[in-house]
Amino acid sequence: MTPEQDKAPERSAEKLGVSIRPPGTCIPWAEKRQELGEIKGDEELVKRIWENIDALGYTYIWQVLLSF
Amino acid sequence: MTDAVEQRYQERLKRYVTTMRKGKPDRIPIRPFAAEFTAVYAGYTIQEVTHDYQKAFDAVIRCAADFDWDAVVPNMVYVWTGLVQAINLRYYAVPGTDLPPDVCFQYLEPPEDNAWMRPDEYDALIEDPTGFLYNVWLPRVSRDVVPPGQPNTFRNNMSFVLGGMAMLDYFMALGRQVDRLRRETGTVSAISGILKAPFDILADKLRGYKGLCMDLYRQPDKVLKACEALAPHLLHVAKSGADPAKNVPIGLWMHRGCIPFLSPQQFERFYWPTLKWIIESLWADGHQVLFYAEGEWNPNLKYIAQLPDLSIVYHVDRGDIFEVHKAVGNKFCLSGGIPNDLLAFGTPQDVKDYCKKVIDGVARDGGYIMDASAIMQNDTKPENVKAMTDFTREYGVY
Numbered sequence: 001m002t003p004e005q006d007k008a009p010e011r012s013a014e015k016l017g018v019s020i021r022p023p024g025t026c027i028p029w030a031e032k033r034q035e036l037g038e039i040k041g042d043e044e045l046v047k048r049i050w051e052n053i054d055a056l057g058y059t060y061i062w063q064v065l066l067s068f
Numbered sequence: 069m070t071d072a073v074e075q076r077y078q079e080r081l082k083r084y085v086t087t088m089r090k091g092k093p094d095r096i097p098i099r100p101f102a103a104e105f106t107a108v109y110a111g112y113t114i115q116e117v118t119h120d121y122q123k124a125f126d127a128v129i130r131c132a133a134d135f136d137w138d139a140v141v142p143n144m145v146y147v148w149t150g151l152v153q154a155i156n157l158r159y160y161a162v163p164g165t166d167l168p169p170d171v172c173f174q175y176l177e178p179p180e181d182n183a184w185m186r187p188d189e190y191d192a193l194i195e196d197p198t199g200f201l202y203n204v205w206l207p208r209v210s211r212d213v214v215p216p217g218q219p220n221t222f223r224n225n226m227s228f229v230l231g232g233m234a235m236l237d238y239f240m241a242l243g244r245q246v247d248r249l250r251r252e253t254g255t256v257s258a259i260s261g262i263l264k265a266p267f268d269i270l271a272d273k274l275r276g277y278k279g280l281c282m283d284l285y286r287q288p289d290k291v292l293k294a295c296e297a298l299a300p301h302l303l304h305v306a307k308s309g310a311d312p313a314k315n316v317p318i319g320l321w322m323h324r325g326c327i328p329f330l331s332p333q334q335f336e337r338f339y340w341p342t343l344k345w346i347i348e349s350l351w352a353d354g355h356q357v358l359f360y361a362e363g364e365w366n367p368n369l370k371y372i373a374q375l376p377d378l379s380i381v382y383h384v385d386r387g388d389i390f391e392v393h394k395a396v397g398n399k400f401c402l403s404g405g406i407p408n409d410l411l412a413f414g415t416p417q418d419v420k421d422y423c424k425k426v427i428d429g430v431a432r433d434g435g436y437i438m439d440a441s442a443i444m445q446n447d448t449k450p451e452n453v454k455a456m457t458d459f460t461r462e463y464g465v466y
């Protein structure tokens with residue numbers, strides 16, 4: 001991955017005009033949704049599972065900061 | 069679990085929770101913050117309880133069973149150094165690796181001119197705290213993590229897998245330890261979840277204490293804005309680990325808010341507004357906070373008194389507990405106040421005499437939990453802990 005590619009997700013989040021990473025979030029659903037194209041099944045299910053997994057990434061860095 | 073053990077657990081939970089809500093239970097609950105003391109008592113080295121969390125858990129269970137305490141922290145040797153090495157963190161000295169095996173782990177301040185966050189990076193932190201932690205902070209505090217834009221490495225990849233899996237392993241085991249305390253010894257887990265003050269995060273893990281002190285004069289508005297940016301995240305983390313039943317409090321560990329680190333005026337301006345907001349938000353949601361006032365906090369009592377009644381359990385370390393009781397004893401349950409030097413160097417009779425003085429002075433109407441002033445480390449004598457425990461169980465009956 002080039003440095004430019006590495007920065008891409010952050011730029012796209014800024015373009016959306018949403019808060020980049022509110023509490024509990026690393027990669028917001030709005031940003032992830034753009035990558036997925038047409039969702040043929042239950043979008044709410046995909047969103048819920050994404051947000052649950054993404055929250056683990058948030059827990060990781062903030063727990064390193066606070067607890068370790 | 070036998071019915072008798074579960075009944076004992078329920079009695080202890082009721083005693084502990086009643087006291088934290090400033091009620092008068094059957095007797096004063098005993099809830100020592102027993103850290104490396106557990107190693108001394110159970111016959112382990114400091115390295116063993118810091119690096120092998122299963123031994124730390126076993127030592128806590130043994131103390132809980134033998135001393136018959138009402139509540140304990142499931143592992144008060146709170147930094148599992150296995151995870152520290154999985155991420156290869158720079159800011160700890162690890163017993164048995166960096167330190168002799170009988171020395172407690174140490175937190176290392178960053179170099180003054182090369183802190184984990186530089187003085188010109190406040191805007192980046194304020195704009196995106198989580199992004200800053202991943203992209204800037206973690207690559208600096210870990211020897212293995214590389215920053216975005218740099219060539220990737222095997223050790224970088226491994227750091228996230230090992231760190232993530234190790235954290236999962238530890239937190240799952242911690243959950244089992246809470247259950248084990250209940251099933252095996254009928255002991256209540258004293259706290260759930262973690263909170264730190266935004267200012268302490270800046271001082272401890274980002275700018276370092278000296279760097280932050282300079283910032284208070286050179287860029288005070290940035291410090292305030294950084295505290296405001298961190299606060300919603302620290303609230304979120306506190307809530308996510310809190311007791312769903314809202315019985316036991318969230319642990320708040322404070323380091324740099326008291327004299328001599330900050331003057332009361334600096335405390336009022338920089339430390340207090342965002343921490344107060346977090347505590348009020350948690351209490352609005354029904355969560356108490358264990359306000360671990362490490363050091364001498366009495367000059368700040370007038371601010372702490374602004375908090376809603378019952379929103380905190382005020383733990384007294386070096387402050388005069390009788391003054392604390394006079395100032396905020398009508399609002400909050402108190403705990404602690406038995407000096408650690410007495411527990412380390414005094415006699416059992418000295419300890420009993422001091423416990424009597426504290427119980428007579430602050431616990432007549434309930435609302436007091438027996439504990440040492442600060443966490444009990446490896447200088448604490450078992451016979452003095454026994455004296456504190458036995459005396460309170462006998463004399464602390466209402």
